[in-house]
Amino acid sequence: MTFSRSEMMIVAAARELRGQRVCFVGVGLPNIAVNLAKLTVAPDLELVYEAGVFGARPARLPLSIGDPTIVTGATAVTSMFELFGFYLQGGLIDVGFLGAAQIDRFGNLNSTVIGEYATPKTRLPGSGGACEIAINARQVFVIMRQSKRSFVERIDFRTSPGNLGGKDGARVRREQGWLGTGPSVVVTDLGVYNFDEDGEMRLDSLHPGATIEAVRDAMAWQPKVSPTLTETAPPSDDELRLVRESLDPEGIYTK
Amino acid sequence: MTFSRSEMMIVAAARELRGQRVCFVGVGLPNIAVNLAKLTVAPDLELVYEAGVFGARPARLPLSIGDPTIVTGATAVTSMFELFGFYLQGGLIDVGFLGAAQIDRFGNLNSTVIGEYATPKTRLPGSGGACEIAINARQVFVIMRQSKRSFVERIDFRTSPGNLGGKDGARVRREQGWLGTGPSVVVTDLGVYNFDEDGEMRLDSLHPGATIEAVRDAMAWQPKVSPTLTETAPPSDDELRLVRESLDPEGIYTK
């Protein structure tokens, strides 16, 4: 079957969840990716929704992070104090998903402002729970579409810390007692990146049809490329069917 | 009707609750006094049980502070985090009741040890919630039977702060931002004490049959006596009937 770049991105993100246990879920792309993973590579994945739901069994694709369909039939509903305090800060979350308006080569993220903080060109939503996920989830997966405007040399505001200045990132996290080890994967519409020993993004896999030139055109720095760069396996018919028929039948996120 | 000294003590304590709104309840004497007040002088009194119950409607006299009868039919049950954090420390409690093994003239209380802390002659229960009630309830009422062993010159351990060193008590409380103004009444089996402007206990009312000499024989210091010392009105027949028939029919606390 043919597939869109968004579909490839979702499928690639879902596959990264193999072997993971507890995932913090936001709405939109991460929600679809996580639910696809649960139906395919990670049947035992436990989902924790930011709105305070554990063990959700949504009867439809949730339209917002607090859709009533994630509550009915769930295992547990908790206050946000407990959700953020006991589940996230308490260290129970293995993987948190983040997106942002800007990312730098070390995986630091901006979802607060474009321009100066006091007089912004564009006022973005702000942290929400993002800075908490970045610090307290054991690992962070990033899903973002690539462009020169979003993959930048310098982010305008650091909302969610990634590997900080690169080499020193792991040390700072350890010394300050963070539970999270930071971003481990960035999945885009063009490829999949991991982080090298300097804490810098490195292109490890190119999606079918994408080229290194297309990747370079869609980011503001010269990316490191793995010597063993591979091509991402295209979405299988099963994966596509699940996305199209069950997870996003109206194509809200995947067109 | 004739009455016991314990009955007089309970009735006198209940009468002190006139006009009060929200009362923190422990089990035993305070429980009976508070429930008597609700049936007589303070029908609108709201009871908050230390175990986490608001608006209890016990179908029988609760045997312990966590008796299931205070739960069934209550208005709200809360975790202890909320009970102590939101209700007590949050400032919603108008009156807390305390007893102790020792009290001094300034209303400081000991319920921890007799003797040295590390090698005690008698190990008492400890604070429980007492130090929190003493600091955070807007006012504290004390109910204790008098004796030279319990009304002492110097308490062995300060579990619950009263008026501290006397004069300076109110200032220290204010400067440290305590919500509570400290002890306002001490009801014993012999009389009722209030606190004077120096923060010292002052005998204001003698129970029927008690004398100043009996009071002096039952405490280790020379008590101040109000120039307008009165005699406590004896328990009315109604008050006694309520105590004997409804609140403590087996005479556990009132004999």
Next chain:
Amino acid sequence: MHDAIAALVRDGDTVAIEGFTHLICFSAGHEIIRQGRRDLTLARLTPDLIYDQMIGAGVARKLVFSWMGNPGVGSLHAIRRVCEGDAPTLELEEYSHFGMVARYTAGAMNLPFFPIRSYFETDLPRANPLIRTIASPYGDGEVYAVPPLKPDVTIVHAQRADANGNTQVWGLLGCQKEAAFAADRVIVVVEELVSEDVIRADPNRTIIPGLIVDAVVVEPFGAHPSYAQGHYDRDNRFYLEWEAISREPATLDAWLDEWVHGVPDRAAYLEKLGAERRAALRPSASAPSGSVDYGEYR
């Protein structure tokens, strides 16, 4: 609602209409607009459409928040208009979700601060100097502190309460409890007024005691276009439409004229919305919790 807002919400107050996606009391926000309150400080984790409407209507001078967007849809344009560019007219005080929850919790507990493990190595403490570090007294490093938030008024929507304000909620709990205990005054707005016996049958379900409640308002569908678990669904169509309505001051004003100033109260709003649209938002079937036994102890 008119009387509760008139009596309890004053110009210059800090007001929190809480509820995380669930039980957002739009009807109270609309009444505040109708009564023309000014200079409010509005606090909420997610300003959502209700604060976009209120700020678009000019009731506020300041916003305290953690995530500003139209969830699942896009932007809050009325708010963006007054905080972007060279001369923002709305003051912002910004935290993260947990920071806001911790602030309400500190307020409810009468604590001078609440410690959390957020904000490390971010620009947020620079943007908001009230986010400060605090050293552990056990020699094991620093965490961040946020200050207590004590609203003058917290407004909570709920499925049910009794006449004394004892309030029960199921589904997402957000931080309504913390925000209510932190507040000086509390307004509870309910889908259903029930007898005391209904509340007392299940005391563990009570999240707010009448003790701290100043007014109980009965307004079914008062959380529309957000939702009330078991009563009605989120009206997602309206959330989508808001994107266009809020994009221009003129369309926003026209909407306010029609749907807020143009109706005297929630009942009129609901009539205007129409029975059909309301019916379409009802759950497709019931999903009963089942009953547990507290036991009689005599």
Next chain:
Amino acid sequence: MHDAIAALVRDGDTVAIEGFTHLICFSAGHEIIRQGRRDLTLARLTPDLIYDQMIGAGVARKLVFSWMGNPGVGSLHAIRRVCEGDAPTLELEEYSHFGMVARYTAGAMNLPFFPIRSYFETDLPRANPLIRTIASPYGDGEVYAVPPLKPDVTIVHAQRADANGNTQVWGLLGCQKEAAFAADRVIVVVEELVSEDVIRADPNRTIIPGLIVDAVVVEPFGAHPSYAQGHYDRDNRFYLEWEAISREPATLDAWLDEWVHGVPDRAAYLEKLGAERRAALRPSASAPSGSVDYGEYR
């Protein structure tokens, strides 16, 4: 129970059997005695009879607590024997109720401390140097801090759970949730094992998610002589009898021999207790919570 304790409770562990007067898991305590664990640090707000029995049996070297008594009756004599006089053999670490709750909460939240407004002008910080002052970073004075408490094992008794350990409780909640989230390992002991559907019908009733539970043990009446709301009452007769039993080492040992070492498990204990005594503890009538509607959203 045998297997859960054998696998999850080790010599030297810090163990918290929580439950404030309600749902105190005596059966787990007895199994720990039977298996001869040593050098435990026992944590609990109110040691109650269960820790008097365990400390009398010699399993512990240290007690972390806030109120030590036989509630409504008198003293815990076995504990007093080892902590009074010139050569106490039990180490005590003492807080107040809220201090203990705050410690579990800090443990559950991975905080280095929890701030509370207790201990001002008392002798408690002198008696326990882990109670320390901390200055507010907002210049408005000092409060006290307590350190996190992270038990190696927390044991919680509950009315019901599913096979995955998703646990529901009604009635007094104590601080079981905080103690469970703070722990490395969690054992849940229930009156009734229910299907997942029962739990999922009322997700707001779940206080502990299976995610943090290592073992589920089904033992009806496992909290006797404490109680389980809706299932059975406190056996006050036993609390009264304990006063005499615990007063002398000989009577205590005889009781342990008969009721702990002398029975292989809880079923045998209950049989020994007798059907009549158990029946007398049942609630006099049922008091149903009633059902609420979560609604189906498809």
